[in-house]
Structures are given as structure tokens and as C-alpha cells.
Amino acid sequence: MIRFENVGLRYGLGPEVLRDVSFHLEPGSFHFLTGASGAGKTSLLRLLYLAHRPSRGLITMFERNLAEVERRELPALRRRIGVVFQDFRLLDHLSAMDNVALPLRIAGAKKDEIRSHVAELLAWVGLEDKVNARPPTLSGGEKQGVAIARAVITRPKLLLADEPTGNVDPERALRLMRLFLELNKIGTTVVVATHDRRLIESAGKPVWRLQAGELKIERR
Amino acid sequence: MWGPLDLPLEKDAGGRLLSLVMAAMVFLAVLALAGAFILDHSLAGWRAGVAGRLTVEIAPGSAAAAKAGDATADADAAAAASVKAALKLLRAHRAVARATPLGRRDIETLLKPWLGAGPLPKDIPVPRLISVRLKPGASLDTAALRKALRAKVPDARLDDASLWLKPLVRFIHVAESLSAAVVLLIALATVMMVVFATRAGLAVHHEVIELLHLMGARDSYIARQFALHTFKLSAIGAVLGIGAAAAILWFLGRIAALVALPVPPAVHFSHVGWAALAAVPLFAVLLAVWTARLTVRRTLKHMM
Ligand SMILES: Nc1ncnc2c1ncn2[C@@H]1O[C@H](COP(=O)(O)OP(=O)(O)O)[C@@H](O)[C@H]1O
Ligand SMILES: [Mg+2]
Numbered sequence: 001m002i003r004f005e006n007v008g009l010r011y012g013l014g015p016e017v018l019r020d021v022s023f024h025l026e027p028g029s030f031h032f033l034t035g036a037s038g039a040g041k042t043s044l045l046r047l048l049y050l051a052h053r054p055s056r057g058l059i060t061m062f063e064r065n066l067a068e069v070e071r072r073e074l075p076a077l078r079r080r081i082g083v084v085f086q087d088f089r090l091l092d093h094l095s096a097m098d099n100v101a102l103p104l105r106i107a108g109a110k111k112d113e114i115r116s117h118v119a120e121l122l123a124w125v126g127l128e129d130k131v132n133a134r135p136p137t138l139s140g141g142e143k144q145g146v147a148i149a150r151a152v153i154t155r156p157k158l159l160l161a162d163e164p165t166g167n168v169d170p171e172r173a174l175r176l177m178r179l180f181l182e183l184n185k186i187g188t189t190v191v192v193a194t195h196d197r198r199l200i201e202s203a204g205k206p207v208w209r210l211q212a213g214e215l216k217i218e219r220r
Numbered sequence: 221m222w223g224p225l226d227l228p229l230e231k232d233a234g235g236r237l238l239s240l241v242m243a244a245m246v247f248l249a250v251l252a253l254a255g256a257f258i259l260d261h262s263l264a265g266w267r268a269g270v271a272g273r274l275t276v277e278i279a280p281g282s283a284a285a286a287k288a289g290d291a292t293a294d295a296d297a298a299a300a301a302s303v304k305a306a307l308k309l310l311r312a313h314r315a316v317a318r319a320t321p322l323g324r325r326d327i328e329t330l331l332k333p334w335l336g337a338g339p340l341p342k343d344i345p346v347p348r349l350i351s352v353r354l355k356p357g358a359s360l361d362t363a364a365l366r367k368a369l370r371a372k373v374p375d376a377r378l379d380d381a382s383l384w385l386k387p388l389v390r391f392i393h394v395a396e397s398l399s400a401a402v403v404l405l406i407a408l409a410t411v412m413m414v415v416f417a418t419r420a421g422l423a424v425h426h427e428v429i430e431l432l433h434l435m436g437a438r439d440s441y442i443a444r445q446f447a448l449h450t451f452k453l454s455a456i457g458a459v460l461g462i463g464a465a466a467a468i469l470w471f472l473g474r475i476a477a478l479v480a481l482p483v484p485p486a487v488h489f490s491h492v493g494w495a496a497l498a499a500v501p502l503f504a505v506l507l508a509v510w511t512a513r514l515t516v517r518r519t520l521k522h523m524m
Binding site: 049051052071072074075076078079083089091092093098102103105106107140154 | 228230231427428430431432433434435436437438441444450521
């Protein structure tokens with residue numbers, strides 16, 4: 001589904017933060033991406049969710065060579081990708097409901113369709129009583145629930161999560177892991193960037209390790 | 221559609237300013253346009269007033285003769301003879317109902333608005349004028365009459381009553397061009413203000429805009445948010461602006477009526493005139509919305 005060949009990334013004129021990254025992401029797979037802080041996990045995910053183009057190398061995504069994809073074609077590709085950002089990036093002026101509904105609104109879904117769908121997903125992450133709450137009034141774990149609901153509301157083919165358990169209690173982290181595994185079971189390809197060793201061990205899924213911009217693939 | 225926008229534009233500081241500037245713009249544009257209409261209307265009134273009238277002007281004695289001092293009397297006599305000859309020709313004409321020579325007093329009255337009250341100094345050469353009334357419905361070949369007159373009285377000049385109107389017409393056209401220029405400048409200023417406000421909004425909210433892009437939003441989706449926001453703010457401003465302008469026009473109309481100014485009160489605009497004035501706020505809002513949309517799309521083109 002996704003193939004990286006000798007991909008390099010540098011920000012502006014800075015040094016390469018990703019070097020010769022090559023991998024193949026099978027559809028329906030589940031991977032952890034780990035590595036020390038500053039190793040390039042977020043940068044690699046940014047390439048995957050099409051926030052950046054690589055400085056060099058070849059990226060093939062959904063049967064398209066990214067180098068040949070024009071700007072106006074990006075929205076259609078991005079709509080197949082759900083992202084849980086490290087800092088959640090919720091919109092503070094919108095209710096939990098409207099935050100989760102955002103990708104559907106962007107895709108032009110109908111109002112009543114959005115309403116039922118959003119309610120269902122908020123219940124799935126255990127936030128059925130926070131539908132009208134705004135993010136600033138939510139706890140860290142609750143915000144994370146909203147962020148995950150928003151990431152999966154369009155049933156994306158690819159789900160990316162950047163340190164999703166960063167500031168969540170262990171119990172909540174495990175619960176979260178179950179959600180990801182559930183989505184993976186119904187066919188979603190998942191990549192979770194984390195340095196939470198316990199999370200990785202609990203799932204028993206393959207781990208990719210980034211070290212100073214280079215990718216090491218290990219199996220456990 | 222009227223729910224909260226994805227971009228928290230409502231919280232931006234510049235919003236009230238945009239409404240306020242929009243109100244001022246619409247107010248000024250409506251007044252400039254109304255001014256042009258009032259002038260145009262007055263001109264039409266004056267034109268109607270002079271229809272069916274002609275003026276024959278007998279040039280004053282040559283400047284050299286006038287300067288000589290003792291020749292003034294001769295020049296006067298010559299002019300009087302010319303007036304007599306012209307009157308004879310005019311009164312014999314088929315289409316002419318009446319031909320009346322104007323006295324010096326009448327001419328001073330006519331010149332009063334331009335030269336001030338009181339008798340003119342004797343040494344100012346003043347033309348002799350003959351006011352001609354045409355028979356109602358009579359068709360007149362002005363060129364033929366002018367030629368006949370020229371043949372008999374060489375220093376006579378036929379003017380189809382636009383003698384005094386002409387400079388006025390020119391003045392009014394200048395004034396109208398000026399008000400058109402004012403309206404254009406206002407439109408330009410509106411465009412620039414919206415461009416700056418929109419660019420500021422794009423800069424302030426670039427993170428949310430990136431987020432929307434990453435969730436698959438097209439530029440048009442983001443542009444629509446700015447357009448909607450600009451529509452709300454500029455519509456508020458436009459309503460305020462046209463309200464204030466209408467109040468001022470009504471007030472001016474009342475004053476004009478009170479002091480019996482020869483300016484038609486505002487209520488005498490034609491339907492087209494009213495429609496044009498009402499179109500100003502609509503046009504201003506459309507211009508603002510269109511500008512916001514275009515600014516967003518042009519700016520976003522350079523994002524990934
Ligand atoms: N926007 C950016 N501009 C410049 N350098 C950046 C930017 N984002 C990240 N970096 C650099 O890239 C390297 C990798 O960062 P990142 O991908 O965030 O690592 P991680 O997520 O593994 O902590 C770091 O050295 C960081 O300083
Ligand atoms: Mg990171």
C-alpha cells in the first residue's frame with residue numbers, strides 16, 4: 001500500500017533528519033515506530049500524512065507515485081488517512097461533537113448522517129456524555145478520545161498516531177491500544193509512533209526503530 | 221451554514237474594524253453617487269426649462285473701439301443697429317413666436333451668479349442678447365437660421381439657449397467624473413482592506429488551516445470560511461453605511477425644501493436612481509466577499 005525507497009528529508013537548508021528510509025507497508029498491517037526523542041518519528045509520520053514532500057527518494061502511496069501527484073489531488077489522498085496528532089490539535093472553539101465531525105464536513109457529508117455517526121464514535125471512545133463539551137474543559141485522556149474519534153470518523157485506510165499515550169495514565173493507554181487493534185482487525189493499516197515500551201510489549205506487533213534518521217526494522 | 225466556522229475567525233480583533241470601514245465606504249459611495257444623480261437631475265431640469273428657447277448674441281464693439289473711449293458711443297450705435305436688423309429677421313421667421321431684446325439690467329441679473337450683484341462697470345463690454353421663443357411644436361433648422369442671420373448681421377451669434385448651460389454642463393460633467401473617481405477609489409480601498417484583513421487572518425490561523433488541509437480540505441473549503449466571515453462583517457457595515465447615507469440624504473432633502481434651494485430633494489430620484497443607490501451596499505459586499513475568496517485561494521496555492 002505504501003512504499004518508501006531511499007527517502008530523505010531535510011527542513012530547509014538544515015541537515016537530513018531522515019536518511020535512506022526504505023520500507024513497505026502492507027495493507028492491514030500494524031507497526032510501531034519507536035526511537036529516541038528527535039530521532040525523526042514525527043518527521044516520518046508527516047511524510048506519511050502528506051504534510052511534507054521528501055527531499056529525495058521515492059514514495060508510492062495508494063498506487064500513486066507522490067512525485068507525480070499534483071496539489072489539487074492531495075485532498076482526495078489525505079481523506080484516506082486518519083491522524084492522531086501528538087498534541088491532538090483540537091479546535092478549542094468547537095464542541096467535541098463538531099471537532100469529531102470536521103473531517104465529514106470537509107468531505108461534504110450530510111448533516112443528519114454526520115450527527116448519528118459522530119454520536120456513535122464518541123460513545124465508542126467512551127465520551128457519550130461529553131458531546132457538547134469544548135476541548136479546554138476536557139481532561140488529557142478525554143481530549144485524546146476526541147482526537148481518535150476524529151481520526152477514524154471517515155473510516156480511513158491508514159491510521160497514524162504520534163505518541164498517543166504521551167500524557168495518559170497506563171489504564172487509559174491500554175484501553176486506547178485495544179481501540180487501535182480493533183480498527184486494525186477490520187482492515188485499517190496502523191502506524192503508532194511511541195517510545196512507551198509497555199505499550200509496545202502489550203501488543204506484540206512489529207517494531208520499526210529510528211536512530212538518528214535511519215530506519216532499522218526489527219521483528220519481535 | 222450559520223454555525224461556528226472551523227476557523228475561529230470571529231475572535232479576531234480586526235472584525236469590528238472591517239465592519240466600520242465598510243460602513244464608511246458604503247456611506248461615502250452612496251453620497252457621491254447621490255450627488256452625481258442630483259446634479260444630473262438638476263441639469264435635466266434646466267435643459268427642460270430652456271427647451272424651445274434660443275438666444276441671439278450680438279458681440280460687443282471691438283476691443284480697440286472700446287478702449288479708444290470716444291469710440292464707445294459709435295460701437296454702441298453699431299450694436300443697436302445690429303440688434304434691430306436681427307430682430308427684424310427673427311420676427312419674420314416662420315417658427316419664431318417671440319423675439320425680445322434683453323436690456324442691460326436683464327443681462328446684469330443673468331450674470332449675477334457669476335460676477336456678483338450690482339451694476340457692472342461701464343467699461344466691461346457686455347454683449348447684447350435677444351431672447352427668442354419658438355412656436356410650440358415648430359421645427360427649426362438652426363443651421364439655416366444661423367446662416368441667414370450671419371448673412372444679414374455678421375456680428376450676431378445664434379445660440380440654442382445652451383449659452384449659459386454649456387459651462388454648467390461642463391462643470392456638472394466634471395463633478396460627475398469626480399464622483400465616479402471617488403466611488404472607484406472607495407472600491408479600490410475596500411478591496412485593499414479586505415486583502416490585508418484576509419492575509420492577516422490566513423497568517424494568524426495558518427496552523428488550523430494546515431490541519432484542515434491535512435484532513436482533506438480543498439482550498440475552496442477554506443476560502444468559503446473566509447468568504448462567509450467577510451460576508452457577515454461587511455453586510456453589517458453595509459447596512460450601517462446605507463442607513464447613515466439615507467438619513468443624511470433625507471435630512472438634506474428636508475433642508476433643501478425648507479430654504480427652497482433650486483436643488484431637487486433626494487426623494488425625486490428616479491426608480492433607476494434608487495435602484496443604483498440600493499445596489500451600492502450589495503455591490504460592496506459582493507466585492508468584499510469575492511476579494512476575500514480570491515485572496516485565500518491565491519495565498520493557499522503556495523502551501524502544500
Ligand atoms: N519544522 C522543523 N524545522 C526544522 N527542524 C525540524 C522541524 N521539525 C523537526 N525538526 C528536527 O528534525 C529532527 C527530528 O524531529 P522529529 O521528527 O520531531 O523527531 P521525534 O518525533 O522522533 O522526536 C529533530 O532534530 C528536530 O529538531
Ligand atoms: Mg515527535
